[in-house]
Amino acid sequence: MKNRSYEESVHFYGRIWVATGIFLMLMMPVSICLYYDAWPNMAHVFKGLLGVAPIFWTVGIIEVFTYAPMLGTGGTYLGFITGNLTNLKVPAALNAMQAAGVEAGEEKGEVISTIAIASSAIATTLVIALGVLLLGYLQPVLESPVLKPAFDQILPALFGGLGVVYISKNWKLAVAPLVFMVVLFLAVPSLASSVGILVPVGALVAIGAARLMLKKNML
Amino acid sequence: MPEFNVNSGFLYAITAVVIVFVLAQSAFFLVRAARRAKALGITGATIRKTIFSSSLFSIAPAVGILLGVITLSKFLGLPLPWLRLSVLGAITYELPAATTTANAMGLSLSEAITDPSAYSAIAWVMTLGIIPGIFLVLFGLKKIQKGVVSLKGKDPKWGNIFMSSLFLGMISAFMGMLFADVRKGLPGLIPIAVALSSALIMAICGILIKKCRLAWLEQYALPLSMLGAMAAAIPITALMG
Missing domain, CATH: 1.20.58 (Methane Monooxygenase Hydroxylase; Chain G, domain 1)
Structure with a gap:
């Protein structure tokens, strides 16, 4: 009974926070328009949206289905408002659950994932805020040619370490999606800009292959 | 009419409100989850380690995001990119959103915007382009999580394989990249x-x-x-x- 009440309360408060977050997000452009009496030309907004919305609306919706089971309920409400999911929140949650020895989809996994995402969101927000405040001092260092290669390689540096843990843990499950993705990117390198849309494709390949291996008793 | 400037105090004030909101939401979820974790028998040491290591892990990607803020700030000033990248944003979205809209208006990305209505057009695109996913979280998450729970309940072995497949799908997409x-x-x-x-x-x-x-x-x-x-x-x- 107590178990259910925690889950229910996360939905209750999560929805309040998310609804407030959406309201605040929309109020940002609204207040700019009101304060400066500067309403945009709708044709420009439409043209801009046409360039990005078809792909990002699709990715955004698919992301919910892909990440919600991994992040758990609280983690999803929080992670989707604070953003930067693939490069920050999802790896932080996966790593924390792995290190604490709890499983995603169980209640212990749920709370550890929420704690990881909340800590990550607070740390990120503070680092960015501090960075903006100290920009004068930091900009020459951060944009120095010496450090540039390091920041260009954040994603490979992140997914190399994360990958080796998950692939070695489930190597049978990993073979099919890995081969598929490597071949795909070798064949169509331009896909790198839409890697977001390929996450669910990879998941479907992995699930399909797992289903097949399970039937043949290979798992 | 207040004079428009991409780094005006008004824009900083809006940003501050949103940043405080994000911190408050994170703190709220953190405290509740930590309490629940204790009730579930997770030790205080594990909770502290999770907090510390997740924060530590976030520093490098956060500096990467800061670099994104700096990139966009030449054109949009500091407050808007700061705000967009702190809430629901990701540089992979915000940069193309800002550039396509600027292109539609024939603006150069190398100098700060001076026209407030062009600025507000970009702010709208940066906001509207990213919002559908969060509406789905608001109205659909309960159903999605119920589906996950029932999947795990019906066939725990397949449930675990399914979860691992989701992780590996994400990891292999980035490995392929x-x-x-x-x-x-x-x-x-x-x-x-x-x-x-x-x-x-x-x-x-x-x-x-x-x-x-x-x-x-x-x-x-x-x-x-x-x-x-x-x-x-x-x-x-x-x-x-």
Whole structure:
């Protein structure tokens, strides 16, 4: 009974926070328009949206289905408002659950994932805020040619370490999606800009292959 | 009419409100989850380690996001990119959103915007382009999670395989991406070399954790691998670039 009440309360408060977050997000452009009496030309907004919305609306919706089971309920409400999911929140949650020895989809996994995402969101927000405040001092260092290669390689540096843990843990499950993705990117390198849309494709390949291996008793 | 400026106090004030909101929401969820964790028998030490290692891990990607803010700030000023990248944003979205809208208006990305209505057009696109997913979370998450729970309940073995497949789907998409530039020759192999050095550091950590019983290292293995590989990227790029 107590178990259910925690889950229910996360939905209750999560929805309040998310609804407030959406309201605040929309109020940002609204207040700019009101304060400066500067309403945009709708044709420009439409043209801009046409360039990005078809792909990002699709990715955004698919992301919910892909990440919600991994992040758990609280983690999803929080992670989707604070953003930067693939490069920050999802790896932080996966790593924390792995290190604490709890499983995603169980209640212990749920709370550890929420704690990881909340800590990550607070740390990120503070680092960015501090960075903006100290920009004068930091900009020459951060944009120095010496450090540039390091920041260009954040994603490979992140997914190399994360990958080796998950692939070695489930190597049978990993073979099919890995081969598929490597071949795909070798064949169509331009896909790198839409890697977001390929996450669910990879998941479907992995699930399909797992289903097949399970039937043949290979798992 | 107040004079428009991409770095005006008014824009900073809006940003501050949103940043405080994000911090408050995170703190609220953190406190509640930590309490629940204790009730579930998770030790205080594990909770503290989770908080510390997740924060530590976030520093490098956060600096990456800060670089995104700096990139956009030449054109949009500091407050808007700061705000957009702190809430629901990601540089992979905000940059194309801002550039396509600027292109539609024939604006150059190299100097700060002076026209407030052009600025508000960009602010609208940056906001509207990212919002549908969060509406789905608001109205659909309960159903999605129920589906996950019933899947796990019906067939626990398949439930676990399903979850692992989701993780591996994400990881393999990013692993595949490492190979996107292979055709460019040696410089195209840099991402692979960096990922391999990260994997190597992680493997060494794994051995130390198991063989030398350095359990504390478990929480820091990922931040270490990531920072180590980023540092390694500097000589790797110099050699292969």
